[in-house]
Amino acid sequence: IGCRISLLFGNGTYYSLSQVSAARQKHTLPDLMYDYGALQPHICAEIMQLHHSKHHATYVNNLNVTEEKYHEALAKGDVTAQVALQPALKFNGGGHINHTIFWSNLSPNGGGEPQGELMEAIKRDFGSFQSMKDRMSAATVAVQGSGWGWLGFNKDSGRLRIAACANQDPLQGTTGLIPLLGIDVWEHAYYLQYKNVRPDYVKAIWNVINWENVSDRLKAAHK
Amino acid sequence: VCAAGLSYSLSQVSAARQKHTLPDLMYDYGALQPHICAEIMQLHHSKHHATYVNNLNVTEEKYHEALAKGDVTAQVALQPALKFNGGGHINHTIFWSNLSPNGGGEPQGELMEAIKRDFGSFQSMKDRMSAATVAVQGSGWGWLGFNKDSGRLRIAACANQDPLQGTTGLIPLLGIDVWEHAYYLQYKNVRPDYVKAIWNVINWENVSDRLKAAHK
Numbered sequence: 101i102g103c104r105i106s107l108l109f110g111n112g113t114y115y116s117l118s119q120v121s122a123a124r125q126k127h128t129l130p131d132l133m134y135d136y137g138a139l140q141p142h143i144c145a146e147i148m149q150l151h152h153s154k155h156h157a158t159y160v161n162n163l164n165v166t167e168e169k170y171h172e173a174l175a176k177g178d179v180t181a182q183v184a185l186q187p188a189l190k191f192n193g194g195g196h197i198n199h200t201i202f203w204s205n206l207s208p209n210g211g212g213e214p215q216g217e218l219m220e221a222i223k224r225d226f227g228s229f230q231s232m233k234d235r236m237s238a239a240t241v242a243v244q245g246s247g248w249g250w251l252g253f254n255k256d257s258g259r260l261r262i263a264a265c266a267n268q269d270p271l272q273g274t275t276g277l278i279p280l281l282g283i284d285v286w287e288h289a290y291y292l293q294y295k296n297v298r299p300d301y302v303k304a305i306w307n308v309i310n311w312e313n314v315s316d317r318l319k320a321a322h323k
Numbered sequence: 324v325c326a327a328g329l330s331y332s333l334s335q336v337s338a339a340r341q342k343h344t345l346p347d348l349m350y351d352y353g354a355l356q357p358h359i360c361a362e363i364m365q366l367h368h369s370k371h372h373a374t375y376v377n378n379l380n381v382t383e384e385k386y387h388e389a390l391a392k393g394d395v396t397a398q399v400a401l402q403p404a405l406k407f408n409g410g411g412h413i414n415h416t417i418f419w420s421n422l423s424p425n426g427g428g429e430p431q432g433e434l435m436e437a438i439k440r441d442f443g444s445f446q447s448m449k450d451r452m453s454a455a456t457v458a459v460q461g462s463g464w465g466w467l468g469f470n471k472d473s474g475r476l477r478i479a480a481c482a483n484q485d486p487l488q489g490t491t492g493l494i495p496l497l498g499i500d501v502w503e504h505a506y507y508l509q510y511k512n513v514r515p516d517y518v519k520a521i522w523n524v525i526n527w528e529n530v531s532d533r534l535k536a537a538h539k
């Protein structure tokens with residue numbers, strides 16, 4: 101006998117198991133793999149704590165709220181409401197995606213140079229590691245207002261590319277590039293320590309880049 | 324006739340000599356405490372605004388050359404820098420005059436009447452402008468502006484340093500800067516607290532003067 105599991109809720113409504121599961125799956129703030137103070141002196145503890153526990157946490161909470169509202173609008177086929185929710189979805193969803201990548205891109209054991217396939221790809225597509233760093237730093241510093249600098253992977257061409265996105269626009273959704281390494285240049289990412297001198301922050305962050313993570317992302321992008 | 328043997332008209336020489344300059348504040352950096360701290364005011368004026376002024380002058384110089392050559396490609400390429408630095412200079416110049424250590428309270432006269440007419444009450448205008456300002460995604464400004472066609476006050480928000488009049492046609496009366504550099508050192512991520520506090524230092528006389536000038 102085939103069984104279809106249905107759950108009868110107290111309000112008399114039947115939900116399938118997958119519906120209940122979908123309703124229960126919320127985005128959550130990922131833990132850092134290191135202490136807030138671990139990236140000093142390059143990024144101070146106060147910035148890391150506010151950035152993770154306040155800024156990223158707010159994107160996660162607001163993303164969950166927005167997805168809940170989107171679920172309702174979708175269920176009703178209300179296109180107007182769906183479109184109205186798009187900015188909040190992109191802003192908070194992008195914020196969650198971007199910061200989740202960012203925390204993994206950083207490590208107290210970071211810095212130095214990448215190796216293996218990633219280093220070969222960098223040399224092939226930029227001439228040298230230093231050239232890539234210079235170009236990514238320039239593009240990142242040049243962001244007008246809030247945004248991110250990115251090292252991304254173009255699946256069609258098989259090439260590494262540097263790009264910048266505004267606000268929390270996510271790299272892949274915006275450009276199609278697979279994000280490998282991001283540098284956050286919203287002022288909250290550096291102001292308490294570097295004030296208006298964004299170039300000093302961008303110069304310092306290379307000391308804590310987790311090249312293993314960037315390599316892992318490139319490998320995953322190939323599949 | 325200059326030493327290079329080129330003749331310049333008097334207006335050409337005058338035009339080449341006029342550069343934008345950083346305006347002085349009418350008050351000390353610490354004068355808006357405790358609502359906006361001295362360190363923010365000093366960095367905001369002497370670093371951020373100063374950089375917009377310097378970069379605007381450089382951009383206008385380059386634009387002058389591109390214009391002289393009729394190089395449209397170069398002119399278009401310079402547009403983002405012109406809007407960003409030019410808007411930054413315009414916006415911050417308005418902002419410093421919108422603030423005063425003797426500010427706060429309520430506007431009077433024609434401005435107050437216009438606010439009541441277009442928003443129902445002063446509190447309603449403040450609530451709506453605060454909400455629009457806090458809601459800016461990323462860097463930008465909240466504005467109270469004047470629509471010359473309709474004769475109405477309007478609340479608007481602009482991204483980055485996009486100047487209100489150039490972007491929307493509204494005449495800027497009062498702006499609230501919500502780039503993080505405007506508040507982060509003091510208010511951290513709590514933008515709403517900064518927007519709430521800034522009403523204590525709004526120079527309503529200046530806002531009124533801007534409305535009067537907008538009528539002409």
